[in-house]
Amino acid sequence: MSESTKSGIESGSDAVKALSADLDTNIKWLTGELGSEPDIVIRQLQVLRNKRAALVYISDISDNGLINSLVTSMLDESLKPDAGEFEEEPLQGLMLRSLSVGGIRKLDSLDHVLLAILEGCSVIMLDGFATAIAADTGGREKRGVEEPSSQTVVRGPKEGFTESVRTNTALIRAKIKSADLRMEYKLIGKRTRTTVVVVYMKGIADEQMIRDVSRRLDLIDTDSILESGYIEEFILGKTFTPFPLIQNTERPDAVAAGLLEGQFAIIVDGTPFVLLAPVTFVKFFQSSEDYYQRYDIASFLRLIRMSSFLVSMLFPSLYIAITTFHQEMLPTSLLISLAAQREGVPFPALIEAMIMELTFEILREAGVRMPRIIGSAISIVGALVLGQSAVQAGLVSAAMVIVVSFTAIASFVIPSVNMGSAARLIRFGMMFLAGSFGLFGIMAGLMVILAHMSGLRSFGVPYLTPLSPLVPGNLKDVFIRVPWWAMKKRPALFGKATARQGSAEPNAGNQGKSNGEGKGRR
Amino acid sequence: MKQKITSLQATAIIANAVTPSALMVIPNQVIQTAKQDGWLSPMLSFLFILPLLYIIVAISRRYNGKPLMEWLEGSFGKAAATGIALLLGAYYLIGSASIVRQFSNFISQQFMITTPLAVVALLITIVAVYICAQGVEVIGRVSFFVMVVSMLFLGINLFLLWGQYDWHHFLPVFETMPLQQLTASVPPVGWLTDITVVLLLMPYMKNTAHAGKAALWGAALASVFFCLIIAITLAVLGAKLIASLSYPVFTALGTVQIGEFIERIDVVLIMAWIASMFTKASVFVFCFNQMMLYSFRLRPHNGLYIAIGLFVAATALYSWSRNSAVNEYIFKTLTIYKILNNFTIFLLIWIGLLFAGRKANAEEAVT
Numbered sequence: 001m002s003e004s005t006k007s008g009i010e011s012g013s014d015a016v017k018a019l020s021a022d023l024d025t026n027i028k029w030l031t032g033e034l035g036s037e038p039d040i041v042i043r044q045l046q047v048l049r050n051k052r053a054a055l056v057y058i059s060d061i062s063d064n065g066l067i068n069s070l071v072t073s074m075l076d077e078s079l080k081p082d083a084g085e086f087e088e089e090p091l092q093g094l095m096l097r098s099l100s101v102g103g104i105r106k107l108d109s110l111d112h113v114l115l116a117i118l119e120g121c122s123v124i125m126l127d128g129f130a131t132a133i134a135a136d137t138g139g140r141e142k143r144g145v146e147e148p149s150s151q152t153v154v155r156g157p158k159e160g161f162t163e164s165v166r167t168n169t170a171l172i173r174a175k176i177k178s179a180d181l182r183m184e185y186k187l188i189g190k191r192t193r194t195t196v197v198v199v200y201m202k203g204i205a206d207e208q209m210i211r212d213v214s215r216r217l218d219l220i221d222t223d224s225i226l227e228s229g230y231i232e233e234f235i236l237g238k239t240f241t242p243f244p245l246i247q248n249t250e251r252p253d254a255v256a257a258g259l260l261e262g263q264f265a266i267i268v269d270g271t272p273f274v275l276l277a278p279v280t281f282v283k284f285f286q287s288s289e290d291y292y293q294r295y296d297i298a299s300f301l302r303l304i305r306m307s308s309f310l311v312s313m314l315f316p317s318l319y320i321a322i323t324t325f326h327q328e329m330l331p332t333s334l335l336i337s338l339a340a341q342r343e344g345v346p347f348p349a350l351i352e353a354m355i356m357e358l359t360f361e362i363l364r365e366a367g368v369r370m371p372r373i374i375g376s377a378i379s380i381v382g383a384l385v386l387g388q389s390a391v392q393a394g395l396v397s398a399a400m401v402i403v404v405s406f407t408a409i410a411s412f413v414i415p416s417v418n419m420g421s422a423a424r425l426i427r428f429g430m431m432f433l434a435g436s437f438g439l440f441g442i443m444a445g446l447m448v449i450l451a452h453m454s455g456l457r458s459f460g461v462p463y464l465t466p467l468s469p470l471v472p473g474n475l476k477d478v479f480i481r482v483p484w485w486a487m488k489k490r491p492a493l494f495g496k497a498t499a500r501q502g503s504a505e506p507n508a509g510n511q512g513k514s515n516g517e518g519k520g521r522r
Numbered sequence: 523m524k525q526k527i528t529s530l531q532a533t534a535i536i537a538n539a540v541t542p543s544a545l546m547v548i549p550n551q552v553i554q555t556a557k558q559d560g561w562l563s564p565m566l567s568f569l570f571i572l573p574l575l576y577i578i579v580a581i582s583r584r585y586n587g588k589p590l591m592e593w594l595e596g597s598f599g600k601a602a603a604t605g606i607a608l609l610l611g612a613y614y615l616i617g618s619a620s621i622v623r624q625f626s627n628f629i630s631q632q633f634m635i636t637t638p639l640a641v642v643a644l645l646i647t648i649v650a651v652y653i654c655a656q657g658v659e660v661i662g663r664v665s666f667f668v669m670v671v672s673m674l675f676l677g678i679n680l681f682l683l684w685g686q687y688d689w690h691h692f693l694p695v696f697e698t699m700p701l702q703q704l705t706a707s708v709p710p711v712g713w714l715t716d717i718t719v720v721l722l723l724m725p726y727m728k729n730t731a732h733a734g735k736a737a738l739w740g741a742a743l744a745s746v747f748f749c750l751i752i753a754i755t756l757a758v759l760g761a762k763l764i765a766s767l768s769y770p771v772f773t774a775l776g777t778v779q780i781g782e783f784i785e786r787i788d789v790v791l792i793m794a795w796i797a798s799m800f801t802k803a804s805v806f807v808f809c810f811n812q813m814m815l816y817s818f819r820l821r822p823h824n825g826l827y828i829a830i831g832l833f834v835a836a837t838a839l840y841s842w843s844r845n846s847a848v849n850e851y852i853f854k855t856l857t858i859y860k861i862l863n864n865f866t867i868f869l870l871i872w873i874g875l876l877f878a879g880r881k882a883n884a885e886e887a888v889t
Contacts, residue, residue, distance in 0.1 A: 325633060329789050437637070437645065439789060440629050443796045444649050447664070451653040451804075454663035468663040469528060 017110040023052055023127035026110065030056060033114055047074045051090050052127035056113075061120040063139025070101055070122060070135055090126055094133060099124075103136030115193065142167065148250035148272070150417060153289040160250040165195050165269035168252075172199060172265070175256035180204070186217055194225040199255070200264040204490070209278070209459050210264060217266075228268040228275050242425045244418035245458040247276040247283060254288045260500075261490050278459035282467070282478050284419040285309065290481055299480035306479065308413035312423040315407045316357060317434035317442055319400070320349045325438030344394040350435030352396050356404040357428065359386065364408075466491075527723065529732040531662030534669040536717050536740025539805045541672075541747050542798035543621050544713040546628065547852055548748055549755040549770045556706035557761045558691060559698040564748035566703060567710035571741050574715060574865060577872045579734035582724060584875050589725050591816040594871065597878040604817055606867065610722075611813030613863045617716075618806040619837035620848070620856060622646050625799045626838065627845045628769065632792075643835050650803035651831035654811060655824070658726045661804055668797045669743075675794035676750065682778045683758060691760040692753075710748050712857030715864035717741045722809050768849075807834060 020026050027042055034040045043055040053074070057067060074094065095104055107113050113123050113132050120138025145167065148160030161168045169183060184198040196217060200210050216235040225231060232246050239245060249255060250272050255265045258276045266275040285305045290298040322329055323338060330338070345352060363382040370378055387405075390396045407427070414420040426449065433441035456463035466474035474491045476482040490500045527535070553560040586593055595603035626643040634642055653664055698706070720737040724730050751771055755764060758774040767773050775788035811822075811830055820826060842848045 326789055437642075438633055439793060440633055440642075440796060441645070443793050444645055444800070447649050447797060447800045448652055450667060451656050451660050451664050454660040454667075455656040462663070464663060464667075468667045470530065470666065 019108060019110055019113065019125070019130045019132060021128055021130045023054055023125055026113075026125050026132075027054055027056075029110055030114065030117075034058075034117070043071070045071070045075065047090070047094070047126075054125045055122055056117055056125070057122040057137060058117060058120065061140045062122060062137045066101055066135075066137040066139065067122055070099060070137060073099060074124070091129055091131055091133060094124065094126075099133070099135055101135045101137060105134050107132045107134050115187075118193065145171070151249060151251050151254070151288070151415065153287065153292070156288050156292045157251070157253045159252060161252060161267075161272040161274055163270050163272055165197060165267055168267045168272075168274060169197060169199070171252040172255055172259070172267075175252055176201070176259065181259070184214060186214075188217065188220050188231070189222055189225040191223040192225055195269040196225065196231060197267040198264060199259060199267060201259045201262070204260065204262045205264055206262065212459065213264060213266075213277070225268060227271045228266065228273045231266055231268055232275055239456075241452065241456055242422040243281070243453065243456060243463070244284065244416065244422065245277070245279065245456065245463070247279045247416065248273040248418070249276055250274070251288055257288070257291065278461040280458065280461060280465050281453060281463050284414070284416040286477070286481075287415040291484075295481050295483045302481065303479060305413055305415065308410040309419065309423055312407055312411040312414065312420065313426050314430060314442065315410070316353045316403055316427060317430035318439075319403045320353055320431055321434040321438040321442055323349045324435065338397075338399055341397040341399050345397050346394070347396075348435070349400075350431060352400050353404070353431055353435075354428075356390075356396055356400055357407075357431070360404055360408055361424070525657045525659040525726055526728045527658055527662035527726050528728055529736050531666050532720060532723050532727055532733070532736035533739040533743070534665040535662055535723060535805055536720055536737060537669055537743045537747070538665045538798055538801045539716045539719045540713050540740065540744040542795060542802045543624055543852075544710070544744075544748065545751055545771055545795060546624065546769055547849075548710060548713070549752050549764055550767070551709035551853060551857075552706045552748075552752055553756065553761050553764045553770075555702055556698045558693065558756060559696060559703065560706060560761070561692075561749050561753040561756060562698075563703060563707040564710045564745045564752065566707035567714055567748075568741060568745040570707065570711045571714045571717070574717070574868070575734065575738055575741065577868050578718065578720060578737045580872050581721060581868065581875065582730060582733035584879065585724055585730055585733075587725070587730065590722060591812075598874055602874075606871065607813045607817040609863070609867060611810060611817055613859075613867075614806050614810035614813060615834065615837060616856075616859070618650070618803060618810055618834045619841060620852060621799065621803045621806055622650070622834060622838035623842060623848050624852060625803065627848060629796075631845070632769075632772075640835075640839055643838050646800070646803060647807075647831045647835040647838070649800050650807045650834075651827050653800065653804035654808040655827045658723065658808065661801070661808055665801050665805070668794075668801045672794050672798050675791050676747070679775060679778075679791055680750070680754065683754060683774065686774075686777050687757040688760065689757065691756050691758075708861075709853075709857050710745070712860040713748075714741055714744060715860045717744075718864045718868055719805060719809055721868065722812055807831075810834070 017029075020029075031040075031042070039058050039060045041055075041057055041059050045053055045055065047053045055067075055071065055074075091106075095106075107116060107123065108131055113125075113134070116123055116134035120136075120140060121134040122137040123132050123134050125132040142164045143162050145159045145162055147158045151160075159171065161171060173181065178201070180202040182200055182202050186196045186198070187193050188196050198210070198213060198217065213235065216237075217231070220231070220234045222230070222234070228248060232248070236245055247258070255274050255276060259265060263276050263278065266277075268275075285302055287301075287305075290302060293301075323342070327335055342349075347355070359382075363379075363386075366378060366382075367375060383405075387401050391398050391401055411420045411423055414423065426445075430442055430445050433445045435441075437444065453463050454468060462469055465471055466478060471491075473489065476487050477491070488499060548564075549560070552563045556563050586596075588596070591603055591607055594606060598606075622643050625646050626639055629642050629646075630637065630639050653661060717737045717740050720733050720740070723736075724733045727733060727736070755770045755774045758777060759767070759770055764770045772788055772792060775791050778788065807830065811827070814820060814826075814830065815822065842851060
């Protein structure tokens with residue numbers, strides 16, 4: 001190894017190692033770093049009239065068709081009559097004429113070379129040059145765009161995000177064809193080097209908030225990011241709450257709608273769940289479908305969802321409180337019926353409810369983990385056999401089975417799984433309070449929850465907005481959704497309360513397209 | 523980040539600091555003296571509270587944006603400011619303790635007969651201290667929420683009780699002698715003087731110039747609320763029956779029955795009142811905490827909240843040996859104490875500020 005090449009590698013700091021002009025030195029270093037696994041390909045070739053070159057890539061994460069075309073184009077360049085034109089600057093020649101791929105960039109350090117190879121790029125290094133070229137030939141196997149499994153709708157788009165960040169950004173760009181749509185790319189995780197993209201609408205989202213989230217992402221110091229849940233916990237920091245402060249969605253239309261209301265999205269490579277923030281409590285009860293259906297039915301369904309949240313959180317505890325402490329609230333006939341059912345039950349209502357709730361939680365968890373083929377069989381065993389047998393054996397009352405079943409069904413009405421989980425957690429605490437202090441205990445618990453929620457903020461936005469603090473202008477899309485034509489301004493919670501519709505300006509996009517053929521939809 | 527509240531939230535805090543515990547005693551206190559004309563007394567009380575409102579506005583006009591006690595220290599000196607803080611601290615401690623005890627007694631007598639009073643009192647204090655520890659912003663938001671819910675429940679109550687109203691219970695109108703009417707308006711005045719909490723909230727208000735307006739609205743809302751509650755109780759039960767009941771408002775609510783399936787709806791309506799009692803306790807604990815922080819030069823700390831909570835709970839449990847002693851204290855002593863404390867201290871502060879202002883102007887003229 002020559003002195004110059006040796007110093008070429010060693011002169012760099014610990015963080016950045018400069019490329020050497022000696023090709024063999026570079027190959028040796030890369031082999032040392034990557035190992036000699038079968039998927040690491042180092043193809044040596046002669047290009048541009050006897051220049052030694054090496055093409056390095058990882059075959060499993062690269063598109064072999066693109067690589068073949070790349071190699072062919074480089075070799076063909078040598079055969080061209082004017083191949084000597086770039087003899088002095090062969091790298092320039094490769095970049096300007098030879099390489100038949102879209103994305104190429106120059107690399108100056110071995111670290112960048114290594115990172116580019118790990119991302120799926122093919123790196124071309126020439127002997128005698130301390131610069132390399134990375135060609136974007138990435139092409140791993142990926143799942144196609146399918147209907148989201150966790151947020152299905154009757155009416156609305158059926159496409160969902162995938163595990164590929166590029167597919168996901170493309171799905172958003174397909175929804176919002178605006179130059180204001182901004183995407184900031186970041187690499188997070190020392191070992192996983194996961195691509196994380198912050199997406200927002202310039203001019204709508206609060207710029208200070210975007211700077212803040214960018215700073216929080218930059219501060220993440222971890223070796224791995226495998227799912228958006230990692231990012232969620234890292235950027236929220238030490239916030240102890242059962243309530244979700246960031247929304248996650250599989251639906252591109254939900255993200256597009258959020259971006260247009262001033263929220264920002266975080267897409268993480270490797271997961272179809274895109275994060276959406278800032279978020280308020282009421283947002284978790286809004287479904288994409290609300291905006292595609294008529295406003296009257298959408299409003300009705302929203303009220304059903306909110307009631308279901310209350311049922312999911314409070315129904316068992318109300319049952320416990322009323323049957324244990326406040327029997328006078330029940331009509332006599334119902335009271336006699338309940339008393340008759342509970343006569344043979346050996347446990348107090350609290351223990352009875354706890355047993356049933358825990359049984360249901362176990363069944364639910366088992367339902368998620370067990371193979372799908374036996375899932376239905378276990379559901380029948382769990383729901384029918386176990387429930388009916390428990391009642392017949394006198395371990396629980398039939399009324400309690402109805403209460404727990406209805407609570408379980410109500411918990412699935414909430415569009416957000418995270419909010420449903422919060423209700424599940426709170427339910428147990430409320431049951432304990434109801435069993436100890438009756439309705440007074442429930443009220444005490446609710447006051448603590450209300451105070452806790454009032455103090456929560458999602459990226460600076462109070463969680464209970466627009467209810468408390470009251471933002472009257474934003475009440476059009478809380479308990480009920482008013483018709484689209486009445487929501488002239490976008491909510492002021494997340495960004496600027498700019499006009500969404502009804503401005504005098506004609507639809508610029510359509511004007512340019514078809515000589516004013518379609519000036520807006522209405 | 524310094525917490526800030528809006529004028530609307532300040533109004534809600536004031537309304538919540540006045541009405542909930544008064545609800546339990548006001549109908550009894552007023553109707554025993556003013557009989558069927560009791561519904562007029564809160565209106566008269568509102569007139570009596572106007573001088574205090576004037577003092578609040580006058581003080582708030584001189585306010586310079588600093589924390590309240592620091593501002594008073596700048597005007598009167600450290601010793602006088604500490605004295606004011608201790609006096610107000612004692613007032614809010616007694617206020618918190620009486621709220622906790624009154625609330626615990628009610629829950630124990632009506633719902634948790636076998637549960638020890640101490641357990642109920644501790645739970646109330648824990649919730650109040652928790653809300654207080656979240657800060658003034660949370661108190662404001664919770665108060666607003668509770669105020670809206672209370673108004674909604676009051677509306678539902680007015681509607682549900684419609685069939686029970688006997689308008690003859692108001693007759694003959696204006697029969698009460700003026701002196702009796704004046705005497706009957708004293709207890710509501712006592713409760714209404716708690717609008718002075720606005721001066722402690724002033725440093726946290728987004729617009730301090732609106733402190734007087736918030737106090738006015740808070741007092742007006744509370745007075746209307748008192749009028750309505752007295753009128754409903756009178757219309758349902760009549761003046762004679764009320765005198766013999768411990769909690770006439772809740773007894774009146776308990777008469778609601780819709781068909782064969784909705785009975786004892788009062789328990790649900792009482793839930794809204796319970797929420798407002800928790801809020802009221804948190805407001806008083808917050809004020810007590812503020813005065814303690816200044817008096818003993820303390821810094822906000824979780825341990826301090828625990829200490830304050832235990833102190834309030836212990837004072838509530840051990841200051842009165844019997845439940846009847848609490849009722850007697852609230853009926854007689856507390857009203858006088860509230861009037862004396864709130865009128866006197868803030869009147870003296872206002873006079874002091876006037877003199878301090880004149881002195882400063884004179885010194886400026888000399889220099």
